[in-house]
Amino acid sequence: MSQQFPAPGQPQPGGYPPPQPPQKSSAGKIVGFSCLGIVGLIVLLAVVGAVLGGGSGDKTAKEPSPPAAATSAPAPADAPGAKPSSAAPEKKAAVEVAAKKTQFKKSVIAQGDDYTSVSVTITNNSSDAIDVNPLYFAITDTNGTKHTAELGADENQIATVELAPGENVTGSITGKGSFTAKTVTYTDGLIGKAVRADLS
DSSP states (O other): OOOOOOOTTSOOTTSOOOOOOOOOOSHHHHHHHHHHHHHHHHHHHHHHHHHHHHTTHHHHHOOOOOOOOOOOSOOGGGSTTOOOOOOOOOOOOSEEEEEEEOOOOBOTTOOSSOEEEEEEEEEEOSSSOEEEOGGGEEEEETTSOEEEOOTTOBTTBOOOEEEOTTOEEEEEEEEESOOOEEEEEEETTTTSOEEEEEBO
16 A cells, blocks of 8 residues: 655645745844934934033023113212212232342252342232142243243242132242343143233
């Protein structure tokens, strides 16, 4: 007796038909990558918006104040018998620098006498302590040349100190060479705000 096999694709007796091979579809991959691309684009736009919008928040909020209207009434000081109004006292600078010419006083480590010294007084008018160091000074001569401070050349060199609010210190700043000093510049901490003073 010969055994008969059903034709391919026909159900076998007593069993289930063989499973169909899965269809390979790239539609799912395309949809997945499209969704990922959209999410990435939204994140990128949010980051760019935060960077561009972050720095200009306060600048655009301020509106210029309207100019004060001019009045036709004369000032009180112009009225006969009126007391002259006292002007508001000028606000002091946070750091005051005063400079004047002085003689160079050679220290034991100075090499020769070819130096120019300037006497400087620093006053701290701020509410915070400031640092004073000879390296924080520069002298500009009448030709516009800037001279850095020579450390230890003058016996009266300004001290390296911290000035509390209201304190001051006086000392010499010395530049290499013989020149006519015009201004002295003090910079708080080498890269801070510079304060310049003309020699008196």
